[in-house]
Amino acid sequence: MTLPANQPDRAAVYVVDDDHDLGAAVARLLCRHGHAAEPFLDPVMLLSVYAEAPALCIVTDIMMGDLDGFGFAxxxxxxxPAVAIVFMTAWPTTANAVDSVRRYGGLDYLEKPLDETRxxxxxxxxxxxxxxQRSIRARTAALSARERQVFDLLVQGHSNKAVADILGLSPKTVEDHRAAIVAKTGTNGLAQLIALAR
Known part of the structure; x- marks a missing residue:
């Protein structure tokens, strides 16, 4: 099996479903709409190769064999952590719908038969x-651990003085970290840092 490569115009998307026909049909639909989609029958198989070829989005069934969709997520x-996950199921419940978003970070919870537009x-x-998410991670990857702490607090709305108090630093040290953060992320101030974090 050849894993799709992320290309600017064709995003890698994996479809995980133990129903071969359905997984293949969903992958074909996504391919027709410009994605590089590949079906997987077994989530464990996908996990074994995922690090070599990460996707931008995974569409996964919830009810599968040994490893269900939530455990897979x-x-x-x-x-x-930057992959989007869309859950699908033939056995929808309110509890699973809530869990899929709140506990497992799913972007959506789709009922089978699938609404193609949705x-x-x-x-x-x-x-x-x-x-x-990948852009944010790339732009903040060069931050030191301390700069990342300062960044996280600044984008939450804390002032330099508040950040200094929380981290036990001098305000001047926080100002120095803030200047390094702005330089490393290619932003030009707090507003752009907040926008980057969002």
């Missing part, structure tokens, strides 16, 4: 979200 997020919209939204 937990494991794939350990490898790639599926395509969810995947497009997921691809855009993942690209933003």
């Amino acid at each position: 937990d494991r794939v997020r350990m490898i790639d 599926l395509l919209s969810a995947v497009d939204e997921g691809v855009a979200w993942s690209r933003r």
Whole structure:
């Protein structure tokens, strides 16, 4: 199996479903709409190769064999916290719908048979979200651990003085960290740092 590469115009999307025909049909639909989609019958198989070829979005069934969609989501997020996940199920429940978003970070919870328009919209939204997350991570990757702490507090709205008090630093040290953060992220002030974090 050849894993799709992320290309600017064709995002890698994986479809995980133990129903071979459905997974293949969803992947074909996504391919027709400009994505590089690949179906997987087994979430464990995808996990074994995922680090080599991460996706921007994963569409996964919830009810599968040994590893269900929620357990799979937990494991794939350990490898790639910036991937968007869309859950689908033939057995919808309110509890699972809530859990899929709140506990497992899913972007959407789709009922089978799938509404194609909603599926395509969810995947497009997921691809855009993942690209933003990857951009943020790339721009903040050069920050030191202390700069990351300062960054996180600044974008939460804390003043330099408040950040200094929270971290036990001098305000001058916080100002120095803030200047380094602005330089490393290519931003030109607090407003752009906040926008970057969002």
